[in-house]
Every structure is written in structure tokens, then in C-alpha cells.
Amino acid sequence: MFKKMIAKSMSKSPWIYHMNTGSCNGCDIELVACLTPRFDAERFGFKLAGSPRHADIVVVSGPITSQSKDRLIRTLEQVPKPFCVVSLGSCPKSGNVFKGSYSVEAPLDKYVNVDVSVAGCACKPETIIEGLYKATLILQKKREAMEK
Amino acid sequence: MRLPFTPIALKNLFSKPSTVLYPFKAEVQAPPNYRGKLTYDPTKCVNCGMCVKVCSPGAINRIYEDVEGGQHITYEFDMSSCTFCATCQDFCSTGAIKLSDNFHMAEEDHENLMVRGSYFKKSVPGKLVRGDDCVFCGLCEKACPEGCIKVDRPNKTWTWDEAECVRCEKCVQKCPKKCLEFKAAESGVEWSDACVYCTLCEKKCPVGAIKVDRANKTWEIDKEACIKCGTCVSVCPKKALTLND
Numbered sequence: 001m002f003k004k005m006i007a008k009s010m011s012k013s014p015w016i017y018h019m020n021t022g023s024c025n026g027c028d029i030e031l032v033a034c035l036t037p038r039f040d041a042e043r044f045g046f047k048l049a050g051s052p053r054h055a056d057i058v059v060v061s062g063p064i065t066s067q068s069k070d071r072l073i074r075t076l077e078q079v080p081k082p083f084c085v086v087s088l089g090s091c092p093k094s095g096n097v098f099k100g101s102y103s104v105e106a107p108l109d110k111y112v113n114v115d116v117s118v119a120g121c122a123c124k125p126e127t128i129i130e131g132l133y134k135a136t137l138i139l140q141k142k143r144e145a146m147e148k
Numbered sequence: 149m150r151l152p153f154t155p156i157a158l159k160n161l162f163s164k165p166s167t168v169l170y171p172f173k174a175e176v177q178a179p180p181n182y183r184g185k186l187t188y189d190p191t192k193c194v195n196c197g198m199c200v201k202v203c204s205p206g207a208i209n210r211i212y213e214d215v216e217g218g219q220h221i222t223y224e225f226d227m228s229s230c231t232f233c234a235t236c237q238d239f240c241s242t243g244a245i246k247l248s249d250n251f252h253m254a255e256e257d258h259e260n261l262m263v264r265g266s267y268f269k270k271s272v273p274g275k276l277v278r279g280d281d282c283v284f285c286g287l288c289e290k291a292c293p294e295g296c297i298k299v300d301r302p303n304k305t306w307t308w309d310e311a312e313c314v315r316c317e318k319c320v321q322k323c324p325k326k327c328l329e330f331k332a333a334e335s336g337v338e339w340s341d342a343c344v345y346c347t348l349c350e351k352k353c354p355v356g357a358i359k360v361d362r363a364n365k366t367w368e369i370d371k372e373a374c375i376k377c378g379t380c381v382s383v384c385p386k387k388a389l390t391l392n393d
Binding site: 095097128 | 226
């Protein structure tokens with residue numbers, strides 16, 4: 001009975017950990033805008049977690065600078081499985097205008113399997129909500145697969 | 149005693165929350181001039197390559213594929229690499245690239261973030277050219293399976309029907325004087341003396357094929373380098389340039 005309750009409450013409250021890997025702050029602001037009363041992503045149960053150990057969904061923004069690469073890998077190792085990775089904007093997916101720079105280690109696909117990529121520069125809050133909702137569905141599937 | 153904001157507070161107490169119930173209960177329209185997912189119309193594209201050149205993140209890729217009778221040209225726009233600056237749209241001389249107001253770009257599959265378009269570019273068919281050595285023997289007329297060559301020996305006339313010709317080159321092979329030849333048709337930009345040598349075409353040419361000398365009043369085009377994009381024709385203030393296709 002408890003297991004069922006836990007499973008249900010887990011699916012209704014996917015917590016987000018936001019990782020900025022050298023982003024220009026455009027996507028970060030839009031992600032925070034999602035949590036305002038106007039867009040209110042919290043009605044789906046999303047909540048910004050302060051620690052990666054509490055997170056179900058890791059949202060990565062920025063083109064992954066050399067400085068932040070090791071931190072990104074260390075952070076992703078701390079997230080309990082199963083978890084989803086959402087890339088925010090063009091930067092983590094390809095490097096955007098910074099690709100080819102000596103200090104940029106994009107794409108994110110090199111380090112972790114990206115489940116949902118949200119395009120835009122910066123992405124619209126509605127698009128982020130769409131992406132996060134898709135991520136919750138994937139998360140649920142991953143959890144079911146893990147229980148079996 | 150006055151209670152400020154009381155009417156507003158009461159109104160808000162009984163009114164609905166201001167939350168936009170996206171994505172399930174409300175549809176959201178992007179604001180005007182929003183730059184969203186790119187759309188590409190390959191029928192309008194003239195393959196000038198300007199978009200590839202101006203794209204700052206290098207999100208546009210052009211693929212050539214040689215097929216019989218021409219080329220398949222494919223343009224690939226990677227939305228996960230785009231900055232949505234719309235410079236490609238501004239520089240597109242034919243309006244083939246447009247940034248739509250579609251913002252639904254949260255995808256699990258990267259393939260859905262690619263915008264592709266391709267078209268077939270026919271290679272320009274050659275024209276049959278007759279040299280001065282012709283003796284009007286009429287062998288080419290006999291060799292032609294389509295009957296598109298007419299030779300009148302007494303009057304020394306030779307005609308060729310371009311529309312009927314299938315370019316089998318049988319006439320070229322049969323010619324005893326070797327004076328028949330298929331030559332690539334001359335196409336490109338034509339200049340007229342309405343030109344005021346303003347050098348706008350030189351500045352706007354994406355491949356740098358045009359050289360204008362203002363002092364000596366000369367206008368030159370490198371026909372090999374010209375890609376027939378028509379940018380010079382559209383920028384010419386005196387309408388002195390025309391494009392022959």
C-alpha cells in the first residue's frame with residue numbers, strides 16, 4: 001500500500017534541479033518565469049530543488065564551459081536514478097554561437113543521454129512547460145521499467 | 149478612515165487566478181513578430197547561399213547530390229543550433245526563409261528539430277552551335293532521329309529546333325567537318341548602359357563576382373564565379389541589370 005502511495009506521489013511531484021553551465025541567463029530567467037503565478041508550472045508538481053540529490057529532472061542550460069564541465073558531471077552523478085535530463089535552449093544541444101570555442105565543451109549528449117531538448121534562444125516559458133511535461137511522462141516510464 | 153485597495157482586493161478574492169492554463173485548457177498565441185520555428189520554401193530558393201554565409205551559429209547546412217540531368221539541393225536548418233536572429237530571413241532575396249510564430253519546439257527526438265527542404269535544379273541544356281566550316285552536306289539532318297535539323301543545300305541555310313532536340317549528339321558524331329557542337333547556354337547577369345557605377349551590386353554580390361571601377365567607368369562580371377542569385381538585379385537602383393535564366 002505504501003509503495004503505491006509513494007509511486008503516485010512521486011509521479012505527481014517531479015522536482016527540478018537547474019544547472020547553469022555558462023548560460024547567458026536568458027533561458028534561466030525563462031525557467032524561473034515558468035514558476036510564477038502567470039505560467040505556474042507548480043500546478044504540475046514541479047518544484048525547484050536546492051540539491052541534485054532531491055531532483056527527478058535535471059534542467060541544463062548554457063553551452064557547458066570547460067570550467068563547468070567537471071561540475072556538471074559530478075552533479076549528474078549525484079542525482080538518484082531514475083532521472084530525466086532536459087536541455088534548455090540551443091546552447092547545451094549544439095553550442096549555439098559559441099560552438100568551436102576553446103572553452104566550450106558542448107554538446108551535452110557527450111556526457112549524458114538528453115531526454116527532452118527544448119529549442120529556442122531563449123525558449124518561451126510555454127515551450128519549457130511543454131518540455132517539462134514530456135519529461136515527466138518519460139520519467140514515469142523509466143520508473144515503471146526500473147520496478148520490473 | 150479610508151481603506152486603500154479594498155475594491156481591488158475584493159475583486160481579486162472572487163475572480164479567477166491569472167494563471168494561463170497552458171497546455172491543457174488554454175491555447176497560447178505567440179506575440180506579433182515572434183521569431184519561432186523556421187519555415188523554408190524550396191520552390192522559391194535560388195541557392196545563392198546567403199543564409200549559410202550570414203548564419204552566426206552555423207545552423208544551416210547545404211547538401212548537393214548529383215543526379216542525372218541536374219542536382220538535388222537540400223537545405224538543412226538545425227533548430228537546436230539556431231539563435232533565432234532572423235538574419236537569414238532578412239538576407240533571403242526571394243523570401244524562401246520565414247521564421248514562423250510556432251514555438252512548440254520541445255522534442256524528444258532531435259530529428260523533429262530539423263527543418264529540411266530540397267529541390268531539383270536542372271542543369272542548363274546546351275545549345276547546338278554550328279561552326280563556319282559547314283558545307284551543308286545534310287548528313288546531320290539524316291542522322292537526327294527527331295527531325296529537328298533542317299538543311300537547305302541550294303540556299304545554304306541550316307536550322308535547328310531546340311524544343312524538339314533530345315541531345316542525343318548523333319549529329320555531332322556524323323558531321324564530317326566536325327563543326328557541330330553542344331555548348332552550354334549563356335546565362336547570367338546582363339548589363340545595360342543605364343548603369344551609374346554606384347558599386348551597390350559589387351557590395352551586395354555574395355560571391356564577389358562583380359567588379360565595378362567608378363573612376364574608369366567599367367563594369368565587369370566573372371561569369372564562372374556568378375551563381376545567378378539575382379541579388380545584384382534586385383539592389384540595382386537604376387534597373388540596369390537583368391538576369392537571364
